[in-house]
Amino acid sequence: MPSVPNRNPLFQLLRQLPKPIGWQKRRAIKADLVALGKWEHYRQRVLRSEWKLGNTHIACAAVLVRQLGISYSFFTDSAQQQQQEVEQILSSYQH
Numbered sequence: 662m663p664s665v666p667n668r669n670p671l672f673q674l675l676r677q678l679p680k681p682i683g684w685q686k687r688r689a690i691k692a693d694l695v696a697l698g699k700w701e702h703y704r705q706r707v708l709r710s711e712w713k714l715g716n717t718h719i720a721c722a723a724v725l726v727r728q729l730g731i732s733y734s735f736f737t738d739s740a741q742q743q744q745q746e747v748e749q750i751l752s753s754y755q756h
Contacts, residue, residue, distance in 0.1 A: 667710040670743040674729060677747070679754055686728055693724040714743075 667673070675683055694700040699721045707717050707725075714736040717725075722736055730750050735743055 667708070669708055669710050669712060669714075670735070670740070670747055671714070671725065671729075671731075672708050672710070674731070674747045674750060677751055682754060690724060690728050693728065694721060697721075697724070699724070 675687060677683075678686060690703070691700060694703050697720050699718055702718050703721050706712055707714075707721060717736055722733065725731060726733055726735075730753075731746060735746055738746070
């Protein structure tokens with residue numbers, strides 16, 4: 662059975678960041694979420710393809726906003742708005 666691509670915009674953003682930056686962001690996110698006791702929420706739910714981002718715990722969302730530079734509205738925006746924000750963030754890493 663072929664695997665279904667993960668369409669979660671947070672997953673896509675992390676996957677598309679330049680590798681060293683992506684690893685750095687992942688480590689920082691994990692450290693912050695472990696300290697808050699929200700790592701399992703993030704790991705088991707937030708990065709899933711079918712996850713509704715609006716259901717993300719606010720403490721977890723705050724870490725993602727700080728670490729990834731996304732807006733709080735990202736969690737409730739339309740897929741098109743989320744994609745535009747992802748593209749804007751990714752463009753800031755291109756020279």
